[in-house]
Amino acid sequence: MMEKQSSSSTNPTNSYPAKKEPLRVGVLGFGGLGQAAARVLAPKQQMLWVAAADQKGYAYDAAGLNPDSCITTYRSQGSLGYLEPAGVLSNQTIQDLINQASVDGYFLALPNLPNTFMASVARQFIEAGWQGVLVDALKRTSAVEQLLELQDELQEAGITYMTGCGATPGLLTAAAALAAQSYAEIHRVEITFGVGIANWEAYRATIREDIAHLPGYNVERAKGMSDAEVEALLEQTNGILKLENMEHADDVMLELAGICSRDRVTVGGIVDTRNPQKPLKTNVQITGRTFEGKISTHTFTLGNETSMAANVCGPAFGYLKAGVSLHQRGIYGLFTAAEVMPHFVN
């Protein structure tokens, strides 16, 4: 029997050589997602978390930031600007951080409220003459479309921008793009997510974005709701948000990748704001016709024990690393999660 060989690695020249020095990474936004990102980064050898910003301040330390100190400061004092000694209070935190920090790539863990916000942040990077990699975990089709309009400017600026690189869009969109390979034609891509969070207050911005998808709500109305109003809404629904036919950029991303027209892509899910256990297994089903004329469905299913934070931040940094490989080769412009394989970050 030919057993699996356990020979040592041949150590070939890697096709996408990893930098020997860890990548210097920044995180913009320090709510639930930004704080999770800091925790994800902390044990990595290949990335060093050196910069972070919130609305009122930023922190930068070329030797690396400490997640515990940053999270404690943010929660107790309301801004990273109070961090000793690396914090700086500012009225233009992103601009100040861009100018001060040496960073290879930023994860934009910002709530996209208003819906034009992420594109305006990208413009700030372009205008500052900054060069490097930007990654977002945007959700809405219309928000990704605004970035598509910046394609040429990003390319000229020397910025490699990876958009839609969270869980959905992101990990599940990429799984759909991959699964599509077995088929001659794609009939349907159906994403169904389950999210469970113990306490919605740790994800205030994310929950407001979800509420904006509900019947009778929109982005402006959701953003304008007080915490008490959100609480009252969740009281009515027993803490459950049921979302159907959502405006999710998975559709435009799969269309751009040439996989199917956007109307064949649907996204929906159930968010339980009072239970960390997921109400259903997040999955994407890809249905198509093979070259022999058979109709079939591939399925990619996420383990229930993986949190939204793990499924968003992990891929985001995987795409950041892949983006750095592109950037090092002089490949700039806009890319989506459906076009590029994320690189695992150790």
Next chain:
Amino acid sequence: MMEKQSSSSTNPTNSYPAKKEPLRVGVLGFGGLGQAAARVLAPKQQMLWVAAADQKGYAYDAAGLNPDSCITTYRSQGSLGYLEPAGVLSNQTIQDLINQASVDGYFLALPNLPNTFMASVARQFIEAGWQGVLVDALKRTSAVEQLLELQDELQEAGITYMTGCGATPGLLTAAAALAAQSYAEIHRVEITFGVGIANWEAYRATIREDIAHLPGYNVERAKGMSDAEVEALLEQTNGILKLENMEHADDVMLELAGICSRDRVTVGGIVDTRNPQKPLKTNVQITGRTFEGKISTHTFTLGNETSMAANVCGPAFGYLKAGVSLHQRGIYGLFTAAEVMPHFVN
């Protein structure tokens, strides 16, 4: 309610611009896999099948080959060399085809018997001074390792070589690389495949490669078996081949991509040689630990109605298209299916 927008595409500059002219594609090997590849290519707008070779001859037509004519000729006369008017009989078919044909990329649908054969074919392309994209659907770790040794030569030659780009390794390896993104550490990647074929004689070489994995067999012995001997073996097992702990290159590919050490990757499966229905659903399970310390498993499952041919040839051409994008940017050398996102071919 914010409904899904049905606005027309914004038609941005695509990050990886598709060639306007269809890619000119060749297929080396014209057994079951090569013939399926011809059928997969036939309806594509973005690829034109212009060249094919078997052991005794080749066919080349810059205007495109007809799959029906080619398959009929091969089956009735034993070689594409008899095809009228595009066929040529030859004792060195690959070398002659390389020299004569204008081809952007070849799918190497060759049985890798002996186990050094694919690497020797790659060397022929290097020695001929050919530039373009090569894609294989190799299975064995040791075969992929031989190609890894050619990394520098391929790069110097201006060849972009995509290895392990079938189903497993290939589609399922890439799914594992993608799924890994949710985790801080990967504990186990377990690939289990089901293959059903109505008639083993249409896949003589593939079945011999499978037999080589059985206890008491190896590549040389399997290759040396007569059809009658294969038939007798299958009679004993009721047509079922049960394969465990196979030497599959998924392991070295995931190790090279930095995802986990090769000993954490296992591949096994069941091949039914007398029934086109699969004995079980082909799947890959990726188990890891998230940054929060949770252990979980993502699963990617292929629809039962998708054939081995669809799951090998589809991804192979998706990687060929992605390889052409790399090649057009001057990115040469060796890449695996775990590093690059395949591009959907319309």
